[in-house]
Amino acid sequence: MNNFKCSSIKHRRDRQFIFFSLIAVFILTNIVITEASSEDEDIQEKIQEIEQERQSLESEMDELEENIEHLQQQEREVVQRIQEIDYRLSQQEQELIELDNEIGETEDQIEKTTEELEQAEEELEEKEEFLGTRMRATYKQGNVSYLEVLFEAQDFIDFLSRLTYVQSIVDKDLELIAEVEEERDRIQAKKEELEEQKEDLQTLYAEAEEKKQEIEQNRQEQQRLHAELEEQREQEQELLRQKENEADQLLEAIRDLQSQSGEMVTPIEWPVPDFGRNYITSPFGNRTHPITGRESFHSGLDIGIAHHRWPGSNQYQGNPVNAVSADSGVVIYAGIMGSLNSGYGRIVIVDHGGGYSTWYAHLNSILVSEGEEVSRGQPVGLIGSTGSSTGPHLHFEVRKNDNPQNPLEYLN
DSSP, rough: HHHHHHHHHHHHHHHHHHHHHHHHHHEEEEEEEEHHHHHHHHHHHHHHHHHHHHHHHHHHHHHHHHHHHHHHHHHHHHHHHHHHHHHHHHHHHHHHHHHHHHHHHHHHHHHHHHHHHHHHHHHHHHHHHHHHHHHHHHHHHHHOOOEEEEEEEHHHHHHHHHHHHOOOHHHHHHHHHHHHHHHHHHHEEEEHHHHHHHHHHHHHHHHHHHHHHHHHHHHHHHHHHHHHHHHHHHHHEEEEEEHHHHHHHHHHEEEEHTOOOOOOOSBBSSSSSTGGGGGGGSEEEEOOOOOTTTEEEEEEEEEEOOGGGGSSSOOSSSSOEEEEEESEEEEEEEEEEEEEEEEEEEEEEEEEEEEEEEEEEEEEOOOTTTOOEEEOOOEEEEEEEOOOOOSSSEEEEEEEEEEEEEEGBBBO
């Protein structure tokens, strides 16, 4: 009986132990599940926060891009105005040289006219002095007239001789008087000519001074525009630096997202179905940069396309080329990285989990949006030549934890 009691008690204790053990397992399991579920929710909240931050960064980068484009337009206008001022300065300086030459010629003419006037006055003085001597001599002869000289002739021949003599004297006197009058008129004309030349010279001096002031004003305007252009360039550089900082924040957000994900399925899809491996124009690894000419690391594959299928070409015949997602994932960036003329240009980044992402750069246009889920082989953009690019191609990258990998090791 006692043995049965002991056995019964022991059996009941065993059942209680199993029961409480099952309860404990159930409670622990629920705790783990709850914690996992809570952790997932936290991750989702973090992803949403990062996505919101990314969208905010995207808006700011778009605004910066617009500011840079506006500054570049202003810079082009300032450069054009400077070129116009340079042209005007060149013309004005040439006109000033011509004015200086004309002033020099006018000064030479004034000097020559002054010398001629002085010589004419000397000749007039001599002739007036000679005429005065003749008049004084005639006066001293008193009442003796030319008629008395003629009437004193002894005969007709003597009369003719005397007449010729008197006529000669009269002619000489008249000629001298005419010369004196002519010399006076010539001197008066020279004085008037000299006065006109001096007035012309003053006009030329005034024109030259006005031209110099115009040149000085244009030079000041030119210097002001140069300073304005330099200031705009500094502002542009500052905006670019801000944009680079924004891009760094973007990459940090991408790293945060990648660290929350699963694994990427390999092998992945070739990203340009219409153009295969024989269209690789630049492989992964060290190379001579096609723009800078320097040795640098190439973080992906460049896959070229035909010009007649690139919308930016004058040979374009339609049928643009799609870049397709190499595997399913979530678009974590779709926009401009750098600018349309530098960096990656238009780019799509797809997160595939496990720290893996694929990058599709230099796109002509983007076909997806951030936060969108894409499937393997789905078009994400049209291939183009935006950013730092020498021609239409897709720059394709595979990254693990933001470190570039050789895409050929993952591609199908």
